[in-house]
Amino acid sequence: MGFNRRKMEDQRRHAAEKEAAARRATDAQVLEDAERLIGVWNERQAKRMPLLFAPTIGAAIASRHWFLWVRCPACRTTQAIDLRTLDRHRDAAVTSLIPSLSCRSCRPNAPFAELVRLSRTSIADEMRIEHTRRMLGE
Numbered sequence: 001m002g003f004n005r006r007k008m009e010d011q012r013r014h015a016a017e018k019e020a021a022a023r024r025a026t027d028a029q030v031l032e033d034a035e036r037l038i039g040v041w042n043e044r045q046a047k048r049m050p051l052l053f054a055p056t057i058g059a060a061i062a063s064r065h066w067f068l069w070v071r072c073p074a075c076r077t078t079q080a081i082d083l084r085t086l087d088r089h090r091d092a093a094v095t096s097l098i099p100s101l102s103c104r105s106c107r108p109n110a111p112f113a114e115l116v117r118l119s120r121t122s123i124a125d126e127m128r129i130e131h132t133r134r135m136l137g138e
């Protein structure tokens with residue numbers, strides 16, 4: 001391998017390493033932002049404050065908030081939708097899912113579903129955690 005070729009390969013490797021580092025930094029920043037935005041959104045939803053913004057499906061998935069908890073205002077049933085299983089654009093806001101989340105048992109006159117929160121756990125997980133806590137007497 002000639003000197004120039006080696007030098008070019010060194011430069012290429014250096015550029016690739018720099019790019020990878022930049023991407024890692026961006027990923028970390030995206031994660032941090034997503035985490036913060038979802039925290040604020042969850043808090044606003046819990047307090048039933050007017051909607052000012054909604055996280056995207058991509059932001060929820062990136063920060064591992066895979067479950068969107070949804071409540072039917074009519075029968076008060078809460079269910080958790082696993083966002084990973086949906087064939088939706090990642091840049092769509094979670095609120096874009098509302099029309100398709102109407103409660104099955106209240107059809108055909110189901111009201112629009114209410115978005116409760118984005119969560120790292122499903123309702124089944126939560127019940128299991130709650131059960132374990134009770135068992136441990138916490």
Ligand SMILES: [Zn+2]
Binds near residue numbers: 072076110
């Ligand atoms: Zn219902």
